[in-house]
Amino acid sequence: MVGLKEPLNISSSILKELVSRxxxxxxxxxxxQHLVPFSPYDVCITLGLGIxxxxxxxxDDEGGIVKKLFGGEDTTIASxxxxxxxxxxxxxxxxxxxxxxxxxxxxxFYFPRTSRSFLSFPFSLLDNLDSLxxxxxxxxxxxxxVSSLGRACSTLNMxxxxxxxxxxxxxxxxxxxxxx
Numbered sequence: 001m002v003g004l005k006e007p008l009n010i011s012s013s014i015l016k017e018l019v020s021r022x023x024x025x026x027x028x029x030x031x032x033q034h035l036v037p038f039s040p041y042d043v044c045i046t047l048g049l050g051i052x053x054x055x056x057x058x059x060d061d062e063g064g065i066v067k068k069l070f071g072g073e074d075t076t077i078a079s080x081x082x083x084x085x086x087x088x089x090x091x092x093x094x095x096x097x098x099x100x101x102x103x104x105x106x107x108x109f110y111f112p113r114t115s116r117s118f119l120s121f122p123f124s125l126l127d128n129l130d131s132l133x134x135x136x137x138x139x140x141x142x143x144x145x146v147s148s149l150g151r152a153c154s155t156l157n158m159x160x161x162x163x164x165x166x167x168x169x170x171x172x173x174x175x176x177x178x179x180x
Contacts, residue, residue: 016156024150038146044138047110053136056122058111058143064124066099075121080104099126110141 021029028035044051061067067075069083083089084100103126111121125135 019149019152019156022149022153024146024153027146038142040136040139040142043142043145047138047141049110049138049141050133050136051138053134056125056135056137056140058120058122058140061122061124064127065096066103066126067123069096069100075103075107077104077107080107095129098129102126102129102132106137110137111144 018029021031023030023035026035026037027039028037030036041051043049069089070079073079080100080103084097084104089096103121103123107121125132
């Protein structure tokens with residue numbers, strides 16, 4: 001995904017059908033007369049995350065070792081990779097490199113965005129690498145496709161556009177897996 005040169009083309013009719021079957025009220029897909037729930041547990045099983053722990057609020061915090069590395073510049077995949085390739089940083093602190101690799105994994109695989117920069121990530125949670133397993137990352141990762149589906153469903157229901165529905169890459173793969 002980091003090396004993906006072009007956007008993945010997915011049939012707009014399949015995406016439209018997927019979104020049209022979403023019930024935001026029940027967080028489920030309508031399949032005939034049944035509701036097939038899409039729960040945090042589904043995300044945890046699919047992505048290999050734990051289902052228990054302290055809830056993670058996906059809001060930006062200005063603190064943290066990793067956030068300070070960027071010195072006010074936008075945090076993007078490109079800027080993270082640039083920091084990882086910085087030879088001065090590589091010689092300096094292995095823990096900082098580990099935090100950067102973990103951040104890259106989070107923003108690419110668990111919390112992908114359609115925007116370039118990551119404005120809402122709890123950077124300070126990366127300060128203590130030993131405590132990362134105490135958090136419920138699956139619940140946080142579940143919230144993004146659910147909100148994305150809700151927005152897409154509203155757009156589709158208002159008939160604004162049928163081609164302007166965007167979902168991040170892993171969300172599409174994950175959701176198509178459950179609808180088939």
